Amino acid sequence: xxxxxxxxxxxxxxxxxxxxxxxxxxxxxxxxxxxxxxxxxxxxxxxxxxxxxxxxxxxxxxxxxxxxxxxxxxxxxxxxxxxxxxxxxxxxxxxxxxxxxxxxxxxxxxxxxxxxxxxxxxxxxxxxxxxxxxxxxxxxxxxxxxxxxxxxxxxxxxxxxxxxxxxxxxxxxxxxxxxxxxxxxxxxxxxxxxxxxxxxxxxxxxxxxxxxxxxxxxxxxxxxxxxxxxxxxxxxxxxxxxxxxxxxxxxxxxxxxxxxxxxxxxxxxxxxxxxxxxxxxxxxxxxxxxxxxxxxx
Numbered sequence: 001x002x003x004x005x006x007x008x009x010x011x012x013x014x015x016x017x018x019x020x021x022x023x024x025x026x027x028x029x030x031x032x033x034x035x036x037x038x039x040x041x042x043x044x045x046x047x048x049x050x051x052x053x054x055x056x057x058x059x060x061x062x063x064x065x066x067x068x069x070x071x072x073x074x075x076x077x078x079x080x081x082x083x084x085x086x087x088x089x090x091x092x093x094x095x096x097x098x099x100x101x102x103x104x105x106x107x108x109x110x111x112x113x114x115x116x117x118x119x120x121x122x123x124x125x126x127x128x129x130x131x132x133x134x135x136x137x138x139x140x141x142x143x144x145x146x147x148x149x150x151x152x153x154x155x156x157x158x159x160x161x162x163x164x165x166x167x168x169x170x171x172x173x174x175x176x177x178x179x180x181x182x183x184x185x186x187x188x189x190x191x192x193x194x195x196x197x198x199x200x201x202x203x204x205x206x207x208x209x210x211x212x213x214x215x216x217x218x219x220x221x222x223x224x225x226x227x228x229x230x231x232x233x234x235x236x237x238x239x240x241x242x243x244x245x246x247x248x249x250x251x252x253x254x255x256x257x258x259x260x261x262x263x264x265x266x267x268x269x270x271x272x273x274x275x276x277x278x279x280x281x282x283x284x285x286x287x288x289x290x291x292x293x294x295x296x297x
Contacts, residue, residue, distance in 0.1 A: 003158055004186040004287045005151075009170040009178060011201020013040070016221040017191045019254055021169040022046040022263035023276045024283070025128045031165035033126070034154035035133040036147045036181040038119070043169045046263055049124030049131050057149065059118025059140050061098040063091050069110035076102035076111060094139060116140075121149055123157070128263075130157055144176030151181070165289055174208045182209060187287050188216045189245075194229035199236060206242060217286060219246035219279055245286070246279035248272055 008024070010017040022043060025033050035043040063084070065076070070089055077085045080102055084095035093116065103111040118140035124131045132154040134146050154166045170181035182188050188209045192202040202218065209216040218237050223230040234244045251272035257264045265273045283289070 003155065003166065004164060004289055005155070005166045005168060005184070006187050006189065006283060006287060006289075007036075007168040007170045007182050007185045008189045008191060009182065009205055010172050010191045011174070011198070011203075011205045013172040015172075015191045015193050015198065016248070016254070017172065018043055018046070018169055019258070019264055020189075020191055020219065020221070020248070020276060020279070021167065023265040023273075024167055024280055026263040026266050027277065027280045028165060028167060028289075029129075030163045031129055031167050032154045032158040032161075032163055033129060033131045034150050034166055034168045035131065036150055036168050036177065037171045038134040038136045038143050038146045038150065038177060039171065041133055041135060044124075044131070044133055046258070046261060047124075047126040047128060047131055048261060049122070049126045049133070051122050051124045053123040054120050055122075056117055057119045057121055057134065057136075057146050058115040059136070059143075059145060060116055061100070061113040062093050062096045062116045063098070063100070063102050063111055064114050065089050065091060065102075066110045066112070069108045071108055071110075073107060075105050075107065079105055119146060121146065121153070123153065130154075130161075132157065143171075144180040147171070147177045147180035165287075174204050178205070178208065179212075182214055183212055185214050187283065188214050189219060189283060190216060191219045191221050192233060193221055194223050194226040194233060196229065199229070199233050202233065203236070206240065215286070217243050217245045217282070219248060220244060221248045222250040223247040224249045243286075245282040246275060248275045248279065 008021045035041045082095050084092045119136040121134035132150050171177040190205050192198045220230050237244050249271050253268040253270050257267035
């Protein structure tokens with residue numbers, strides 16, 4: 001069977017995207033899990049991973065001044081648009097954007113650009129299967145590049161083990177890490193909530209998926225806290241010919257499952273769990289994942 005990549009996304013954080021991804025991880029077999037929310041990864045809180053491999057991630061460059069060569073001419077300080085060079089010619093690594101203008105214009109060749117550590121990526125074992133995840137140091141850049149590394153490694157593990165699926169917990173929003181998460185995916189599942197801002201954010205993420213011509217489907221989480229707005233979202237999706245394949249009700253059990261450190265479907269057989277199972281079967285149908293993969297728990 002051809003390897004499938006399912007990406008669960010949302011227009012913003014807090015819609016329940018990760019809770020649904022964790023439940024899918026419990027229901028699926030023959031898969032690799034990838035947490036591509038590298039800026040604020042939290043899937044590990046439910047999966048309790050045991051790290052078996054880790055590697056540093058370099059996400060850009062920072063200027064370094066060799067004081068043995070510097071003659072304090074001030075050219076670098078004058079040209080730096082980010083005020084990253086102090087009066088005593090020390091580089092503020094947080095302010096430096098790595099543009100290199102100081103290096104190219106230093107008359108003494110005293111400035112060089114060095115790669116800076118921006119985080120780490122990991123391969124872990126979990127009770128639900130292999131997990132590839134990462135941690136971006138706060139304030140660092142190139143989160144899209146780090147997401148691409150996580151996806152590529154997850155795909156490599158799946159191909160090596162003969163798995164059918166890479167299950168991806170994508171980043172919220174529509175920025176670079178989201179684009180890196182969804183490009184080339186088999187299906188984008190957009191999780192939204194029944195609010196006006198939820199609809200607005202859903203429009204943005206579906207527009208992004210449409211731009212890259214990626215098949216999309218929608219799940220309305222906690223739909224019953226505002227049924228009228230949920231109907232409006234479904235009407236919008238109908239107009240765009242995008243299927244709404246899940247309506248998950250509000251259920252306090254979701255929070256209890258998070259506190260217990262397990263997925264919703266592992267913790268309970270209640271109303272939210274039942275709807276997530278139905279949602280998973282719809283996902284299997286639309287991605288041609290074997291129906292036997294719905295029998296794990």
